[in-house]
Amino acid sequence: MALTLETFLFISIFLFSFSSPFTSAQNHPLDPLTPTEFIQIQAIIKQSQTDLNHNLTFQYVGLDEPNKQTVLSWHSSNQTTQLPPRQAFVVTRIKKQTHETIVDLSTSSILSSRVYTGSGYPLFTSEEQEIAADILPFKYPPFIKSIRRRKLKLEEVVCSDYTVGWFGERKNNKRELKIRCFYLDGTVNLYVRPIEGLILVVDIDEMKITKYYDRFIVPVPKVDGIEYRSSKQKPPFGPSVHAVTIAQPDGPGFKIDGHTIRWANWNFHLGFDVRAGPIISLASIYDAEKDELRRVLYRGYVSEMFVPYMDPTEEWYQKTPFDSGEFGFGLSAVALEPMTDCPANAVFMDGYVTGQDGKPIQYSNVFCVFEKYAGDIMWRHTELAIPNRVITEVRPEVTLVVRMVSTVGNYDYIVDWEFKLSGSIKVGIGLTGVLEVKGAPYTHTDQIKEDAYGTLLADYTIGTHHDHFFTYHLDLDIDGDQNSFVKSKLETKRITDHSSLRKSYWTVVKETAKTESDAKIKLGLKPAEFAVVNPNKKTSVGNNVGYRLIPGLITSPLLSDDDYPQIRAAFTNYNIMVTPYNKSEKWAGGVYEDRSRGDDTLVTWSARNRNIENKDIVLWYTLGFRHVPCQEDFPVMPTLSSGFELRPTNFFSSNPVLKTRIPKPVHWPNCTST
Amino acid sequence: MALTLETFLFISIFLFSFSSPFTSAQNHPLDPLTPTEFIQIQAIIKQSQTDLNHNLTFQYVGLDEPNKQTVLSWHSSNQTTQLPPRQAFVVTRIKKQTHETIVDLSTSSILSSRVYTGSGYPLFTSEEQEIAADILPFKYPPFIKSIRRRKLKLEEVVCSDYTVGWFGERKNNKRELKIRCFYLDGTVNLYVRPIEGLILVVDIDEMKITKYYDRFIVPVPKVDGIEYRSSKQKPPFGPSVHAVTIAQPDGPGFKIDGHTIRWANWNFHLGFDVRAGPIISLASIYDAEKDELRRVLYRGYVSEMFVPYMDPTEEWYQKTPFDSGEFGFGLSAVALEPMTDCPANAVFMDGYVTGQDGKPIQYSNVFCVFEKYAGDIMWRHTELAIPNRVITEVRPEVTLVVRMVSTVGNYDYIVDWEFKLSGSIKVGIGLTGVLEVKGAPYTHTDQIKEDAYGTLLADYTIGTHHDHFFTYHLDLDIDGDQNSFVKSKLETKRITDHSSLRKSYWTVVKETAKTESDAKIKLGLKPAEFAVVNPNKKTSVGNNVGYRLIPGLITSPLLSDDDYPQIRAAFTNYNIMVTPYNKSEKWAGGVYEDRSRGDDTLVTWSARNRNIENKDIVLWYTLGFRHVPCQEDFPVMPTLSSGFELRPTNFFSSNPVLKTRIPKPVHWPNCTST
Known part of the structure; x- marks a missing residue:
């Protein structure tokens, strides 16, 4: 949607009539790489290249963050000590090999460099995907012939690329993408107009079509509607x-200092990574009673996504993408639209990625930050028990939201990190966009005699069954980094000694996980609550300070354990896992996810069964959506949302928003709609 | 909270500067009883009383709604036919007997009258509770002596009443309330200052103290904080x-015609009942494609609540209240505060209950209705796959919320019914208010050597473990009243014939429930989706039109099945049950819940295992919260929320909000905060 002049004027008024939330940027050791740094990295890597005849592509360039203890001591010095050296982790492809390089920016030197020879490949670049999908097929005569044979206009064909996974091959795979094509012919909603039966396979290192299939013809689904x-x-x-807006006459109540955001009692760093998208770091909350900023979350981000489709037929069986590790959740981020993607009081921030040539590319409006007021109640009570008195106290709920939208092909994922005054961090995921559909020769369910692997949504259009799993890396540091994971099991106790007229009650049996195997949890099987606590810090009445996880949709994989996509995605087998902190364990499916074999995942790391009691630990939480499509999801789907909450539990010695006052009332009779 | 002058002025501006959402009230057969009707009923009942020497109390007076088919034919006649006769269902107590009377208001006559002799008693009246808690103890010398012995000031003592349940007694129980007392002494937060060891039992029919216990003394928890x-x-x-508000310069977009609310594509009736609180009836949605108002929900309300505490000791074991059937979810409703309980754009509605003398009492601001805009996205897509084009379309999400807050003693329940343009009905419950705590001789967890049945929240203060179960009556009528309940089981299929490189996938196996026993579901055990469909209506491609239930927190009771509170609350044993519509089956725990024995509940009705396929059916859904209190919940608790969604599934033939346009932008630079 283009900005209208009105919208533009509005935004201008907004930006200039109030004090800006942006303050002079102070550098932070976790700041994402800057455009200048990207250019410096490009130069260093290129300089080190001995054979200039070979093409060099940058597959991943991101901050190689300093050791956690270095960051923490910088942070606890009130950010007055010198910044640790800036380093970058760079993955390049040269001569069909994957190179891992650590670049030191302060000395403009290469600290380490190696050729990665294990299984799996890095992220695809945008350029690789574009050439594979947008150029190669249209120069490939058999494909052109197939399109003509279907009586379709070639100029109305658009293609898209899909990863191919690993299905037990022993030999080293090639870097490949599968290409499926769609027929516009008057629409832009390509994903609901697949040209079935046609598949091209592109060798990405050679950048040429290596396999081509034209197996059958089914009608392209209709263009109407x-x-x-x-x-x-x-x-x-x-x-x-009717017109509706959120109005903040005094402007936003948060400050953005570089990448550090301060709002009410919260303070955190917001980074952007081409693979993870938003990374929340060093989230701390001010405890008024202790007059202290207390640490909650060292780092939180989406570590991996797994989207297995449930159609085992030739054209579809491979469709089990890892959207983060293969396509980049950050690389797929889109520019947020003011006034619609985010409310009127939102402030926008940009991000940077590199092209495959290593040059920086600006992602405008990649984040928005806004104060949310949904009309909800933070706490209330009406007291009617005291004779002749009525006491009512209510505090409305205002929260701070950080939002990104990542559009991985057809799907749009809305990623929200919401901070509450009461100490909760709510993490939301919304699914919208366009379904991945399959062309099929049906116009009525009566015609379907065998498993169609989905729902008939419209003529010739099957919405294929699939799941979405999101695995979050949640490095909670509750009042410090020595933490434990505690299961509070809720157990029924029978009363058999006639000491009560009750025959039963439930009570809490707490169990601290000693090693990783104690903390592998499939949710929903037994009643329990789960918390990360600091076993070294107690409240004055003796409870361990902690944060608990309140899960969202409870979903476990239904693929068999020995199925190849599930071997690669074995990190989704448990909803909760806990590992000791290890700087190298960032990506639940491994650093090299494309064509991975599941040999470097959260599951393989935790097989060591390390000690996790009173250690610096990381909580991994997998949120899953099952999707049996329905006709309402067509031709674009209304947002389906879930999420989870990290909620303080005995972290504060009492309700931290007890002394919060009602925000000043707002008069808005002069507001006008146009 | 008293209204400030500013707030008052604000509201005045709001109410008078825009067109009012209220239009001239048209009568509706489901309208709650009016004050005039209450007075008429009181007169009719009193007239019929033969022995005037005996006290007559009105325990329940509510609309005896016309037969469903009568209402439906009135409704489908475009509300032009004559209204069916107005009738009331009245429960009175006379001479220690429960009388059930049906009063016809059109003829000012009694249609039927009987003495109820089964187990269980009706709702307590406010007056009964007030006399039992606020008057009797203070005239009772042993109690006064006990207070003095504790060196407490009698004028600072406040008492509250608790139901006593049923624990296997064979003889007919009395109507009793247990009285626990609290010590203000400088605070109004009585519930966290229990005077433990003291219990009074009041015979409510005799209205006198029949039992008194002073068993032990523990310190009253501290008043600080x-x-x-x-x-x-x-x-x-x-x-x-910072100041923040929701602004609608053109005023609200809904109309309230009597109790009928029309907004965007929704149309429903909002009733108020002293027991149920809000009742949503005849919710229909306009289908633009069919140019037709289509029926979704004939009736939805909270049928019962069950709040078992998990302390089996003498003073606490009975605390297993049924907040709806014993205390009245509507009777406990409180006046909503403008600007805090509901946002600035909310419109308020009143309700009426009767006193125990039968006279109407106005409940001001018992509901608010408002358009919610939380900054969320209704649907979006960014299309990047078409070379040289970027297409972004976003629609912000605006919904309509109906809210009530019911404060049953210490707890405040926020009840939201939210209607979405996309056809979903989201039902929310928020828990806030004050915990029920127990005084105990502990100041540190180290001192606790046996089960304390809760969390030590502060000195001498245990927050007792408990659950909250909400059982909803959801009489879905999907495009008519002949509906079926369909389980879509998600089953893993193994591929063993090497037809695919995949080894597995999941697919949907649909099963229509034939009888009630097929539809008893404990959620979370097996992957499945659940829908109410119309088996007689298909979309053009052949899917049955339906609505599916997306559950919230998945919680099952942990009390043993043979425990008396659980026998009474056996309707919570399954998260989902389905019954054929039966006008008399309104209250999941029975009409007479106080001291009930579980012999007239959803479970006993459904034991008949009636046919539910292609019938007028009712879906009963039980949402549960477990509550292991934490220190943050003290001294008032931040809202803990959950809920569920009824979402169209193949009800519309495509996304019903595809053609929704972005609401007009709003200019608000002139808004001011004060």
């Missing part, structure tokens, strides 16, 4: 609602 | 946020 652009809709429109 | 009134807090305040 799939348009989603407002400008192309015809009346009647609707359903429609 | 328990104040929650803003006016009594001392600085430093906080955490604090």
Whole structure:
């Protein structure tokens, strides 16, 4: 959607009439790499290249963050000590080999360099995907012939790329992408117009088509009713609602200092990574009673995503992408639209990635930050028990949201990190965008005689069954980094000694996980609550300070354990896992996810069964959505949301928002809609 | 909270500067009884009383709604046919007997009358509770002596009443309340200052104290840090946020016609009942494609609540209240505060209950209705796959919320019914207010050597473990009243014939419940989705139109099945049950819940195992919260929320909000905060 002049004027007013939330940027050791740094890295890597005849591509360039203890001591010095040296982790491809390089930016030197020879490949670059999908097929005569044979116009064909996974091959695989194509012909909603039966396979290192299949023809689903652009809709429109906005006459209440965001009692760092998207670091909350900023979350981000489709047929069986490790959750981020993706009071931030040539590319509006007021109640009580008195106290709920939207092909993922005054961090995921559909020769369910692997959504259109698993890396540091993971099992106790007229009650049996195997949890099997606590810090009445995880949708994989996609995604087998902190254990599916074999995942690391009691530990939480598509999801799907909450439990000695006052009332009779 | 002048002015501006959402009230057969009708009922019942020497109390007076088919045919006639006769269901107590009377208001006559002789008693009246808790103890010398012995000031003692349940007694029980007392002495937060060891039992029909226990003395928990009134807090305040509001320059977009609310594509009736609180009826949604208002929910409300505490000791074992059937979820509703309980754009509605004398009492601001805009995204997509084009379409999410807050003693329950343009109905429950705590001789967890049945929250203060179960009556009528309940089981299929490189996938196996026993579901045991469908209506591609239930927190009771509270609350044993519609099956725990024996519940009705396929069916859903209290919940608890969603599934033939346009932008530079 292009900005209208009005919207632009509005934003201008907004930005200039209030004090800006941006303050002069102070550097932080966890700041993402800057454009200048990307250029410096590019130069260092290129300089080190001995054979200039070979193409060099940058597959991943990101901050190699300093050791945690270095960051923590810098942070606890009130950020007055010298910044640790800036280093970058760089993955390049040269001569069909994966190179891992650590670059030191302070000395403009290479600290280490190696050729990675294990299984799996790095992220695909945007350019690789573009050439493979947008150029190669259209120069490939058999493909052109197939399109003509279907009586389709070549100029209306658009292709998209899919990773191919690993299915037990023993030999080293090639870097490949599978190409599926779609037929626009009057629409932009390509994903619901697949040209089935055609598959191209591209060798990405050679950048050429190596396999081609034209197996069958089914009708391209109809073009009617799939348009989603407002400008192309015809009346009647609707359903429609009155104008509505969130107004903050005094402007936003947060400050952005470089990448550090301060709001009310919260203080955290917001980084952007081409693979992870948003990274929340060093989230701390001010405890008024202790007059102290207390540490909660050293680092939180989406470590991996797994989206297995449930169609085992030739064209579809491989569709089990790892959206983060293969396509880059950050690389797939899109520019947020003011006033629609984020409310009127939002402030936007940019991010940077590199092209495959190593040059920085700006991602405008990659994040928005805003204060959310949904009309909810933070706490309340009406007291009617005292004769002749009515006491009512209510505090409305205002929270701070950091949002990114990542569009991995057809799907749009809305990623929210929400900070509450009461100490909770709520993490939300919304799924919207366009379904991945399959062309099929059906116009009515009566015609379907065998498993169609999905729902018939419209003529010739099957919405294929699939799941979405999101595995979060949550390095909680509750009041310090020596923490434990505690299961509070809720157990029924029978009363058999006639000491009570009750026959039963439940009580809490706490169990501290000693090693990694004690902390592998499939949720929903037994009633329990789960917390990360600091076993060395107690409240004055003796409870261990902690944060508990309140899960969202409870979903476990249904693929068999020996199925190849599930071997690679074995990190989703448990909803909760806990590991001791290890700087190298960042990506639940391994550093090299494309064509990975599951030999470097959260599951293999934790097989060592390390000690996790009173250690610096990381909580890994997997949130899953099952998706049995329905007709309402077509041609774009209304957002389906879930998430989870990290909620303080005996962290504060009492309700930390007890003394929060009602925000100043706002008068808005002069607001106008246009 | 008293309204400040500013707030008052604000509200005045709001109410008078825009067109009012209220239109002239048209009568509706499901309208709650009016004050005039209450007075008429009181007169009819009193007139019929033969022996005027005996006290008559009104325990329940509510609309005896017309037969469903009568209402439906009135509704489908475009509300032009004559209204069915108005009738009331009245429960009175006379001479220690429960009388059930059906009153016809059109003829001012009694249609039927009987003495109820089964187990269980009706709702307690406010007056009964007030006399039992506020008057009797203070005239009872042994109690006064006990207070003096504890060196407490009698004028600072406040008492509260608790139901006593049923624990296997064979003889008919009396109507009793247990009285526990609290010590204010400088605070209004009585519930965290229990005077333990003292229990009074009041015979409510005799209205006298029949049993008295003074068993032990433990310190009353401290008064420091328990104040929650803003006016009594001392600085430093906080955490604090900037002024924020929701602004609708064109005013609300809904219309309230009597009790019928019309907003965007939704149309429903909002009733108020002294027992259930809000009742949503005849919710229908406009389908633009069919140009038709389509039926979704005939009736939805909280049928019962069950709050078992997990302390089996003498003073606590009975605490297993049924907040709806014993105390009245509507009777316990409180006046919503403008600007804090509900946002600035909310509109308020009143309700009416009767006193025990039968006279109407106005409940001001018992509901608020508002359009919610939380900055969320209804749907979006960014299309990057088409070379040289970027297409972004985003629709912000605006919904309609109906809210009530019911304060049953210490707890405040926030009840939200939220209607989405996309067809979903989201039902939310928020728990806030004050914990029920137990005085105990501990100041540190180290001193606790046996099960304390809760968490030590502060000196001498145990927050007792408990659950909250909410059982919803959801009479879905998907495009008519002949519906079926369908389980879509997600089953793993193994591939053993080498037809695919995949070894497994999951698929959907649908199973229509034939009888009630097929539809008793404990959630979380097996992967499945659940829907109510119309087996007689298909979309053009052949899917049955339906709505599915997306559950919230998945919680099952942990009390043993043979424990008396659980026998009474056996309706919580399954998260889902389905029954054929039966006008008399309204209250999951039975009409007479106080001291009930579980012999007239959802479980006993469904034991008949009636046919539910292609019938008018009712879905019963039980949402549970477990509560292991933590120190943050003290002295008032930040809201803990969950809920569930009824989401259309193949109800619409495609996304019903595809053609929704972005609401008009709002300019708010002139808004001011004060």
